[in-house]
Amino acid sequence: MKTTKHVRLARCLSLFGVLLALVVMLLGAWTRLVDAGLGCPDWPGCYGKLVVPDDATALAHSPHVPLDPGKAWAEMFHRYMAGVLGLLVLGLTFLAWRARSVAGYPWRTSAVLLLAILLQGAFGAFTVTLKLWPQVVVLHLLGGLGVTLLFLWLYLSLRRIDARARGGYRLSRPGALWLIAIGLLVLQIALGGWTSSNYAGIACHGVPTCNGQWWPTMDWSEGFNLTQTIGPNYLYGQLHAEARTAIQVAHRLGAIALGLVMLLLTVRYWHRRVLRPYLTLLSGIYALQLGLGIANVLLWLPLDLALAHTAGAVLLALVMTMTVWRATSLPQSCSSSMNENAAETSGLGGVLTLVSRRQHRKLRYETQRPWLPEGTDQ
Numbered sequence: 001m002k003t004t005k006h007v008r009l010a011r012c013l014s015l016f017g018v019l020l021a022l023v024v025m026l027l028g029a030w031t032r033l034v035d036a037g038l039g040c041p042d043w044p045g046c047y048g049k050l051v052v053p054d055d056a057t058a059l060a061h062s063p064h065v066p067l068d069p070g071k072a073w074a075e076m077f078h079r080y081m082a083g084v085l086g087l088l089v090l091g092l093t094f095l096a097w098r099a100r101s102v103a104g105y106p107w108r109t110s111a112v113l114l115l116a117i118l119l120q121g122a123f124g125a126f127t128v129t130l131k132l133w134p135q136v137v138v139l140h141l142l143g144g145l146g147v148t149l150l151f152l153w154l155y156l157s158l159r160r161i162d163a164r165a166r167g168g169y170r171l172s173r174p175g176a177l178w179l180i181a182i183g184l185l186v187l188q189i190a191l192g193g194w195t196s197s198n199y200a201g202i203a204c205h206g207v208p209t210c211n212g213q214w215w216p217t218m219d220w221s222e223g224f225n226l227t228q229t230i231g232p233n234y235l236y237g238q239l240h241a242e243a244r245t246a247i248q249v250a251h252r253l254g255a256i257a258l259g260l261v262m263l264l265l266t267v268r269y270w271h272r273r274v275l276r277p278y279l280t281l282l283s284g285i286y287a288l289q290l291g292l293g294i295a296n297v298l299l300w301l302p303l304d305l306a307l308a309h310t311a312g313a314v315l316l317a318l319v320m321t322m323t324v325w326r327a328t329s330l331p332q333s334c335s336s337s338m339n340e341n342a343a344e345t346s347g348l349g350g351v352l353t354l355v356s357r358r359q360h361r362k363l364r365y366e367t368q369r370p371w372l373p374e375g376t377d378q
């Protein structure tokens with residue numbers, strides 16, 4: 001197989017990986033939402049078997065954990081799909097090894113992805129064996145997000161190999177505002193995971209107030225006690241009402257802080273024409289996510305809306321990654337904005353490519369009009 005074929009194949013597989021990782025994350029959320037997180041009491045098998053066993057086998061394996069076949073299958077389906085994702089990562093690692101001599105091949109990202117999926121498998125195992133201990137559930141959620149974003153990063157880096165060959169672009173360090181936005185988004189997603197794993201989603205009735213009060217009685221130290229004991233079964237949560245209220249309010253405050261920083265980002269970078277579609281998309285998904293969060297509270301967490309809220313969080317993180325990638329991509333020669341726009345056409349796939357292609361065509365047209373002053377691309 002030729003090297004370029006390796007790169008092309010790795011690109012397709014990494015893009016597929018983004019989609020599959022999203023599906024696996026949603027399956028994980030679904031497993032939790034139908035209370036099937038402990039559908040199998042052991043790991044990696046289910047009552048010691050690779051497929052859900054019959055009642056007699058389950059009883060012989062774990063006499064104190066009665067088998068619920070529906071829940072056990074939900075859990076096992078999540079594990080099978082996660083297994084496929086693991087195989088995909090192994091395939092990408094193999095391709096990275098075969099293409100290691102290709103200049104600029106992102107083999108480090110591939111190696112980090114391999115490490116991340118192994119860690120994620122361990123978090124999955126601990127989620128079951130520590131009986132949904134919230135700390136490990138949040139790490140499992142963040143790990144899944146990390147794997148999804150690494151697939152995307154790998155895809156973008158593989159596309160950059162082509163752009164390099166055409167005199168492409170390099171990445172610069174993101175500025176402080178980007179780092180704050182990324183940090184807040186990760187924190188907000190962790191707070192969301194803390195909310196769901198402690199079953200604090202409906203601790204507050206009503207929005208924007210909580211149980212009719214702007215600042216209800218809350219137990220912050222218990223709500224954010226990160227050393228809560230390992231041992232009890234955390235299905236349906238262990239915390240008292242005021243601790244859960246503190247968690248729900250913290251998640252709402254996090255959403256406000258994130259919204260403010262997103263607004264600042266948009267105002268600060270709106271002058272960069274290439275960033276406008278990204279900033280618009282980012283704001284749109286943020287608004288959607290806010291609406292879904294509020295709807296979940298008002299409608300008492302219906303399954304489809306709760307799943308959509310998880311998907312919204314992953315989508316927000318994916319678009320944030322693409323925006324940061326674009327914002328930090330500098331043309332190799334920074335002399336003209338033409339280069340910057342040309343890099344744009346090679347930087348992204350999917351929906352944003354359509355936007356950037358239009359921009360590129362428009363730019364080509366503009367550069368063919370000599371009466372325009374030099375560098376006119378606004």
Ligand code: HEM
Pocket residue numbers: 029033141188189190191192193194195196197199200201202207251252255258286289290292293294296297301306309310312313316
């Ligand atoms: C806009 C930024 C927001 C982000 C990025 C975000 C993210 C998340 C995430 C990642 C989860 C955990 C999902 C899971 O474990 O599968 C979650 C849970 C939750 N969020 Fe948000 N959220 C946001 C805003 C809000 C707002 C404004 C509200 C309500 C006013 C809200 C209400 C909830 C509720 C009720 C849950 C628990 C869902 C469950 O138990 O399944 N979220 N959020």
